[in-house]
Amino acid sequence: MALLEIQGLRTYFKTQEGTLQAVDGIDFNLDKGQALGLAGESGCGKTTAALSIMKLLPANGYIAGGKINFMGQDMARVTGDKLRAIRWRDISIIFQGAMNALNPVKRVGEQIIEPIILHEKVDEEVALKRVKELFEMVGINPSRIREYPHEFSGGMRQRVMIAMALACKPRLVIADEPTTALDVMIQAQIIALLKSLQKDLDLAMIVISHDLSVLAETCDVLAIMYAGKIVERAPAGEVFYDPHHPYTRGLIAAFPNIHGEKKMPASIAGNPPNLINPTKGCRFYDRCFMKQDICKTKEPPLVEIKPGHWAACNFVPPMKG
Amino acid sequence: MVKDILVVKDLQVWFPVRQGFIESLVSKEQRYVKAVDGVSFNIKEKEIFCLVGESGCGKTTTGKGILRLVEPTGGSVKYYGKGKEILLKDMISDALAKGKITKAQAEKMTAEGGIDVRALHKSKMKKLRQKMQIIFQDPYESLNPKQSVYDIVAEPLVVNGIGATEAEREKRVVKALEDAGLRPPKDFMWRYPHEVSGGQRQRVGIAGSLVLEPEFLVADEPVSMLDVSIRSEILKLMLDLRDNKGLAFLFITHDLGVAYVFSDRIGIMYLGKIVELGPTEEVVKHPAHPYTKALISVVPTPDPEMRRNQIILKGERPDPSNMPPGCRFHPRCPFVMDICRKEAPATVFVSEGHWVSCHLEKGQAK
Numbered sequence: 265m266a267l268l269e270i271q272g273l274r275t276y277f278k279t280q281e282g283t284l285q286a287v288d289g290i291d292f293n294l295d296k297g298q299a300l301g302l303a304g305e306s307g308c309g310k311t312t313a314a315l316s317i318m319k320l321l322p323a324n325g326y327i328a329g330g331k332i333n334f335m336g337q338d339m340a341r342v343t344g345d346k347l348r349a350i351r352w353r354d355i356s357i358i359f360q361g362a363m364n365a366l367n368p369v370k371r372v373g374e375q376i377i378e379p380i381i382l383h384e385k386v387d388e389e390v391a392l393k394r395v396k397e398l399f400e401m402v403g404i405n406p407s408r409i410r411e412y413p414h415e416f417s418g419g420m421r422q423r424v425m426i427a428m429a430l431a432c433k434p435r436l437v438i439a440d441e442p443t444t445a446l447d448v449m450i451q452a453q454i455i456a457l458l459k460s461l462q463k464d465l466d467l468a469m470i471v472i473s474h475d476l477s478v479l480a481e482t483c484d485v486l487a488i489m490y491a492g493k494i495v496e497r498a499p500a501g502e503v504f505y506d507p508h509h510p511y512t513r514g515l516i517a518a519f520p521n522i523h524g525e526k527k528m529p530a531s532i533a534g535n536p537p538n539l540i541n542p543t544k545g546c547r548f549y550d551r552c553f554m555k556q557d558i559c560k561t562k563e564p565p566l567v568e569i570k571p572g573h574w575a576a577c578n579f580v581p582p583m584k585g
Numbered sequence: 586m587v588k589d590i591l592v593v594k595d596l597q598v599w600f601p602v603r604q605g606f607i608e609s610l611v612s613k614e615q616r617y618v619k620a621v622d623g624v625s626f627n628i629k630e631k632e633i634f635c636l637v638g639e640s641g642c643g644k645t646t647t648g649k650g651i652l653r654l655v656e657p658t659g660g661s662v663k664y665y666g667k668g669k670e671i672l673l674k675d676m677i678s679d680a681l682a683k684g685k686i687t688k689a690q691a692e693k694m695t696a697e698g699g700i701d702v703r704a705l706h707k708s709k710m711k712k713l714r715q716k717m718q719i720i721f722q723d724p725y726e727s728l729n730p731k732q733s734v735y736d737i738v739a740e741p742l743v744v745n746g747i748g749a750t751e752a753e754r755e756k757r758v759v760k761a762l763e764d765a766g767l768r769p770p771k772d773f774m775w776r777y778p779h780e781v782s783g784g785q786r787q788r789v790g791i792a793g794s795l796v797l798e799p800e801f802l803v804a805d806e807p808v809s810m811l812d813v814s815i816r817s818e819i820l821k822l823m824l825d826l827r828d829n830k831g832l833a834f835l836f837i838t839h840d841l842g843v844a845y846v847f848s849d850r851i852g853i854m855y856l857g858k859i860v861e862l863g864p865t866e867e868v869v870k871h872p873a874h875p876y877t878k879a880l881i882s883v884v885p886t887p888d889p890e891m892r893r894n895q896i897i898l899k900g901e902r903p904d905p906s907n908m909p910p911g912c913r914f915h916p917r918c919p920f921v922m923d924i925c926r927k928e929a930p931a932t933v934f935v936s937e938g939h940w941v942s943c944h945l946e947k948g949q950a951k
Contacts, residue, residue, distance in 0.1 A: 305812045306783065417901055418640070447639045447839050452883035452897045474812050477885030501889045518814050520842040522884045526866050528824070528846050531817040535782050 265336070266293040267435060267468050268317070273330035275309070275316045282540040286312040288492035289330070291566070292485075296435070299462055299469040301479030301500070303515070304489035307536055310472045311360070313489070314438045317470075318355055319347060335435070353383045356429040358422075360441040365425060366413040373409035376428045383432045398427040402457060419450035426457065436468045443478055455481050476515055480504060488512050491536050491547040494566060498573040508575040510554050546578065554579055590666045590801055590833045591628040591651070592699065596621055597659030598643070598650045602906050618906040620646040622857035623660070628801070630666075631827055633834040635844040635865070637880065638854035641902055644837045647854070648803040651835065652717055653702065653710055663699035666800040666833075668716030672709060673700055715745055718794035722806040724786035728778040735774040738762060738792045745797065757796055764830070765792035766822050784815040791822065802826075803835045808843060820847050842884045845869050850938075853877045856905055856913040863939025873941040875918050912944065920945060 275287040287309040294300050302310040315321050317332055317339060332339035334355065342350065359365040367375055373395050380391040396406040402423040413421060422442065429437050442458065443451040459482055462469050471482050479486055480500050487497040488511065496509040507513045517530040534551040537543065546552070546559040559578055566574050567582040599617040621643040628634045636644040650657040680686045705713060721727040728737055738758045741747075748754035762770035765788040778786055787807060794802060804823065808816040820843070826832045838844050844851055845865060852862040853876060861874040872878045879896040898917045903909055909916055915925040924944050933948035934940045940951050 305814055419901060448841065448880065448883050448885070449639055449898055450901070451885065452895060455885075456897060474814075475885065476813070476887040480887040480889060481885065504887045504889060515814060516887055518817055519887055520817075520846040521886065521888075522842045522845045522869060522881060523886065523888075526846060526869075528821060529817045531821070532814045533818070 267296050267298075267335060268294040269331070269333040270313075270317070271331040271333070273313065273316060273332060274328040275312050275321065276326060276328045277322075278324045278326075279540065285492055285539045285542060286325070287316065288539075288542075290487075290489070290492075290494045292487055292494070292497065294436070294468050294470065296468055297462075297466040298485065299467075299471060299483040301483035301486040302470060302472045302489060303474065303476050303479050303486055305474055305536060307539075308489045309492040309539075310489050311440055314357070314440060314470055314472055318351060318357060318438065320357075349383075352379050352434065353432045354434055355436045355438065356432065356434040358425050358429045358437065358439040358442050361445055366421060368413050371410050371412055372416070372424050376424070376431050379428070380431050394431070395427070398430060401430070401461070402427045418446055419453060422446060422450075422454055423457070426454075426461070430461070430465070433465075434467070436470070438470045438472070440472045441474070442471065444473065444475070451478070458482050476503075477519065488515065491542065492539055493547060493576065494574075495548065495577070496575045497566070498575075502573050506573070508569060508573075508580045509548075509577050510552050511548050512575075514551075514553075587629045587632075588665060589627045590630045590632075590664070591835075592663045592665070593627070593647075593651060593660070594625050594663075595660035596624045596647060596650055596657055596662065598646050598655055599658045616906055619857050619908060620905060621650055621657070622908075624854070624857070624859055625660075626852050626859065626862060628833050628835060630833055631831050632850065633823075633827060633836055633848045635836045635838065635848035635851045636854055636859075637838055637841050637844050637851055639839060639902060641905065642854045643857040643905075644839075644854050645805055648719065648805055648835055648837050651702070652714060652719055652803060653705075654719070657703060660703075662702040664702050664713065664717065664801075665699050666716055668713070668800050669698070669700040672712055673698070676700075676709065711745070715741075715747075715797040716799050717801045717803070718797060718799040719803040719805060720787075720791055720794050720807045723810050724783060724790050725810065727790055728786060730778050732777075733774070734762070734767075734776050734778070734781070734789050734792075737778075737789060738796050741793060741797050747797070758792075761792040761796035762789075764795050764826070765789070766818075767792065783811055784818060787811060787819055788822070791819075795826070799832065801833045801835070803837070805837045806839070807836075809838065809840065816843070823847075840884070841869070841880050842886075853880065856902055856908065858913065858942070860914065860943070861939075861941040863936070867936060867939045871936070871939075873935045873939070873946050874914075874943050875920050875945070876914050879919075912942075 271291050272289050273287055274289055277284040277286055290313060304310050316327055327340045376395045377391045380394055395409060399406045404420060404423050443454050471479055473479050483500055486500050486503045487494045490511050496512045507516055514532040520529050532551055537547055545561045546564055549555050549559045562578060564576045564578045566576040568574050569580055569583050598621040599619050602616040602618060624647055636647060638644050646655060649655045651662050735758055738761055739754050742754050748757060759770045762773060767773045767788050808819050836848055848865050851865045851868045852859045855876050861868060861877050869881060872881055879898050882894060882896045900917060903916060911927045912925040912930050915921045922944060930942045930944045932940050932942045932951040933946050934951060935946055935948050
């Protein structure tokens with residue numbers, strides 16, 4: 265059985281203008297030790313999908329339907345103490361923007377010790393030892409345990425965040441834009457670190473980013489999201505070499521390729537649709553270069569086009585048989 | 586021959602380090618953070634020159650130093666754009682009248698024609714800044730949320746006292762919005778920043794710079810906060826401005842991938858110095874400095890085949906208030922030699938217009 269099974273997940277937000285369908289029916293599975301990348305533009309619902317798994321939605325957000333099956337329990341129904349026991353111990357998250365996610369007036373060591381003591385019911389000495397191990401693991405000198413966040417550089421703070429997420433030996437780590445605010449060189453360091461940790465600890469990971477390249481380097485499987493739906497899902501290499509959905513193709517063409525010819529990358533004109541009362545047809549219709557009249561009314565389902573490779577487009581034929 | 590619009594020579598921006606009480610007893614020497622430490626380059630008319638480097642390498646400070654948004658502590662910045670002419674005439678006749686220069690000197694100054702940006706008085710600098718503008722990095726932070734798009738774009742006009750009537754100002758705002766690709770301008774003018782998308786916000790920021798009809802723009806990471814899918818639209822807009830309006834750009838970025846597809850020439854900066862400079866394709870395809878090579882190797886790509894031979898540098902840049910001796914890059918350099926720890930490398934040409942500062946390269950000295 266998969267570690268995490270998501271079926272038809274719908275997460276909506278109540279707003280003044282109406283109900284915003286941020287995530288509207290997505291499915292994916294995640295096995296132990298597997299890394300899945302959620303890609304898409306800002307506002308496509310990738311962060312909302314991840315927050316739904318941890319049930320960290322803001323007050324006006326709610327799970328409107330679908331199943332989140334984590335190790336045999338339906339997360340959509342888990343509440344209270346049971347939920348608290350799962351959070352951080354079984355599923356943890358590396359938040360976006362490491363610069364702001366740490367408490368500036370607390371020493372970094374204390375911030376990591378806290379969840380360990382709370383969840384594992386151990387004394388401070390044991391927890392401190394564990395923090396030192398964690399620091400070693402993510403490449404920070406353990407002597408820096410008593411320093412404050414402002415004494416760390418951006419890349420180092422991100423390492424602290426990673427150490428914190430691993431504090432209680434979780435099975436699943438969600439990384440929300442783990443490298444977005446970082447320089448390319450530090451980004452490469454963090455990606456290398458995430459990759460090695462994932463392998464060494466046999467972690468399941470969900471990495472969220474608007475940057476396909478970051479995902480391609482860290483994940484086994486990619487799911488491309490657009491306007492609350494998964495439009496293509498395939499092994500990372502397949503997405504690059506054989507993209508089927510026009511949106512995926514656009515995203516890949518938008519990358520400046522330093523190894524190729526010097527030319528301006530293409531862009532995807534237009535903006536994503538409003539997710540309050542979205543249209544009936546394909547949500548990518550407005551920006552699609554392959555659109556036909558049928559797309560206005562017929563919403564394409566996500567179908568398997570070859571083993572392990574799924575796409576949702578009216579013009580991509582499903583696998584035979 | 587294409588003329589230069591800007592010549593920067595040995596630009597230096599040092600920030601004094603405030604000493605603690607104990608430290609002030611022990612050491613007499615004032616320490617500095619050498620954010621920019623002897624940077625020289627030129628930008629030609631209609632050229633896009635790119636400064637690339639990690640955060641803290643001084644690329645933004647260089648841009649700000651040129652516009653004197655921070656005061657440089659040394660070196661010279663000369664501006665040769667058309668906008669200088671009125672200013673120059675003004676200044677020369679001023680100086681003549683006050684008897685500060687002789688007629689012969691005045692004639693020579695007119696012939697040379699560059700304006701010494703660092704020597705300008707504040708009031709004159711304000712005038713020159715109409716021609717030298719800046720686009721900021723973060724369109725989410727740099728726009729006042731309480732101002733409408735119209736007010737944001739019109740503000741530079743008000744500040745500089747341009748446009749006698751509201752109607753005149755409106756005309757210029759409409760034109761600037763159009764030039765920045767916000768069409769039709771009437772649709773955007775009365776919106777507030779939260780009512781437009783990220784890409785459009787950056788266009789509003791660009792319109793705010795264009796409204797003064799500049800000749801030279803410093804663009805400080807204008808696309809790093811934007812989604813990949815809309816980045817190239819903003820880059821294309823800037824290319825358009827160059828092609829159709831003859832704007833020259835100093836483009837500042839940490840992303841060599843963007844610099845590669847977009848710029849004419851690149852300067853690679855490390856710890857306050859340019860370590861390699863040359864035509865973009867030449868630098869990217871035949872990098873000479875180990876730092877450039879490392880930067881190129883880590884540019885992220887979605888292509889799994891291209892992900893071999895990454896050179897990931899260990900650690901982070903040293904503290905710029907405590908520079909390592911010799912070559913500044915030596916603590917992180919994979920090819921470090923004995924000489925690198927002692928002597929700063931000379932600058933040598935490796936091909937036409939392409940120079941590098943590294944002990945590994947032998948060539949004609951610059």
